[in-house]
Amino acid sequence: MLDLIPHPADHVVAMKAGGIVTGSELQHAIDAIEAAKRDHPVISLVIEIENLRLMTLTALLKDIGYGLTQLGDLDHYHRAAVVTDQAWIEHIAHLEERLFKAVEIRTFSRRERAAAMAWVSELPRGAHEDPEEDGYHGA
Template sequence: MLEFISHPADHVVAMKAGGIVTARELQRAIDAIEAAKKAHPMISMVAEIDDLRWMTLTALMKDIGYGLTQLGDLQHYYRAAVITDREWVKHLAHLEDRLFRALEIRTFPKRERSAAMAWAGELPRGAHEEPEEDGYHGA
């Protein structure tokens, strides 16, 4: 199961994963990420991983394929907060943080969920949500 969770910042795509994740659910997540990338110059993500058991084979292949296509597009990503108490998920997130240097990935225990949400909602100093206008407003 993969479901969206609300986040106060528009540039953040937040999801909760548990049980078995299907390819259809994963495609909805990919679509949400792509829509956020079109609407914002930089996006962040939150993944709350609770009782995730596995992904279907089709979902796993879709996840790997999408991840590989994003390697050349990392300038759109800022942060990824992973909320979990599962040690194997923490280890995987730390490995991904080392592999994808352009994306800052941090893990947070479930008791620090609000800190994870706040951290993911921050933008880098000087980043703007909307492109600045050139000063001309027409008459």
């Protein structure tokens, strides 16, 4: 299961994952990320992970493929918060932080969920919520 969840900041795409993640669920999340990128000069992500077991092969291939396409577009991303109590997920998040240095990635325990939501809400210094105020008019 991978569902979008509400977040008060428009530039944040928030998700919750657990159990088995399918390709169609992942595509729905990718579509939300792409929509946010069209509307905002920078976006942040938060994903709550609880009892994640696996991704289907289609989801895994889609995730890897999408990730590779984003390597040249990392300037669109500001922060990514991973909320989990699963140690193996924390290790993967730390590895991703080393690989994708342009994106600030932090892990939070489930009891630190509110802190994670607040942290991803923060925009980079000098950025504004309204892209038009920054002179940003989309790509």
